[in-house]
Structures are given as C-alpha cells and as structure tokens.
Amino acid sequence: MSGQNAKTPKHAGISGDDGFALQEAKKLLDARYYCSNEELSEAMSKWATTLLEPLVKAGSAEAQWLISGNHDGRDLTQEEMDQKHLQRLKEGAAAELPDAMFYLAHHHYEKAEYEEAAILYRKAADTGHAYAKWCLGLDLISGVGVAQDQAAGLKLIEEAGNLYFEGAIQFMSDAYALGKYGFPQDECQAATWQRKLANKNLIRF
Numbered sequence: 001m002s003g004q005n006a007k008t009p010k011h012a013g014i015s016g017d018d019g020f021a022l023q024e025a026k027k028l029l030d031a032r033y034y035c036s037n038e039e040l041s042e043a044m045s046k047w048a049t050t051l052l053e054p055l056v057k058a059g060s061a062e063a064q065w066l067i068s069g070n071h072d073g074r075d076l077t078q079e080e081m082d083q084k085h086l087q088r089l090k091e092g093a094a095a096e097l098p099d100a101m102f103y104l105a106h107h108h109y110e111k112a113e114y115e116e117a118a119i120l121y122r123k124a125a126d127t128g129h130a131y132a133k134w135c136l137g138l139d140l141i142s143g144v145g146v147a148q149d150q151a152a153g154l155k156l157i158e159e160a161g162n163l164y165f166e167g168a169i170q171f172m173s174d175a176y177a178l179g180k181y182g183f184p185q186d187e188c189q190a191a192t193w194q195r196k197l198a199n200k201n202l203i204r205f
Helices: 016-033 038-057 061-068 078-094 098-110 114-126 130-142 150-162 166-178 187-198
Strands: none
Touching (some): 114 130, 130 150, 150 166, 166 187
C-alpha cells in the first residue's frame, strides 16, 4: 500500500538501528502487495517478519501491529480479509500508530465521512506523517471535513514537501511557477522544489 513509507517519528524504546529495521520491514510489506510472484511475496513476508520479531520482543507496538497483519490473506474470503483489515486499522488507530490512523482516515474519506477522516489525518499529521500532512493540508484549503483555512493548509503542504512527499513537492513547485495560492511567481523557487523530487528519501503516493 503506497504511503506506508511515510516517515514516522521514533518511538520510545526504538533506537536508530531499530527505526531503520522498522522502515525496511514496512517497505517489504508494501512491496509484497504489488508482487505477483507468490514465492517472492512469501520471501518478502518472511524477511519482514525477521526484521520485526526483535522489535516486538523489545516492546514496539508498531512492530506488533505490522507483524499481526503479515499473513492476513491466508484462508480468508475477500470480505473476511477486508473486515479483518478494518479491525486492525481501528486497533492501531486506538494505539495512536501513525500509519493506522492515516489509513483509517482514508477509509472514512472513501465513505464520504469527511469529518472523521480529517480528525484522523490531523492526529497522524501531528506525529510527523508526511502523507497525512498533505491530505489534511488539501482538506483545509478546500474546507472538506474541516473549517476552511488556506494559510494553515499551505503550511502543512509545505511541511509535507520538506519531508519529501512527492505530491506536496509538485504542488509547491507549481505554486511558485504559476504564482498561485498567494506565492510570488518565482522560477528559481519552483526549480528548487522540483529538484527535491530526485531525493533518495522521496515518499511517493
């Protein structure tokens, strides 16, 4: 699922090395969903589990949440899998895990439950979740699910861009290139933002 690569802050008890392992496990689990080769998908799942197990033993709630969903698709109908996935999102959101709050917000947004979505986007954004900052920023600009506040929305989008979320970077580049949203038309600033798209830490949709 795209977006799970969005950076989250370090949690208590998670060292720099452990934080790296957590991010690598997320990437493997993301890639697994796009892999049509069953053997390779299983190998990525096992590798992710190997990375996560020591973190679970160390008490990482986020690692526990990730590992609990690593084999969700086994022997389940699509409806059962969807229900289990939603329940995991709710449990993770209750534990204030950034990715869980973010994806539960997406679930509400797709059901046109915009106020519920905005509340969860804000909670995830407050942890430093770049994708959530982008989504909440757009909601604030348009007034969807929240009181319209363009200045606050633009601030969040700029923050998401500085965290290398690609949508926010392109937005900022276009805003300066065209002189939109109150930004001065400035080709140098537009180019500076555009160059961020080449950064190795880019977070994609």
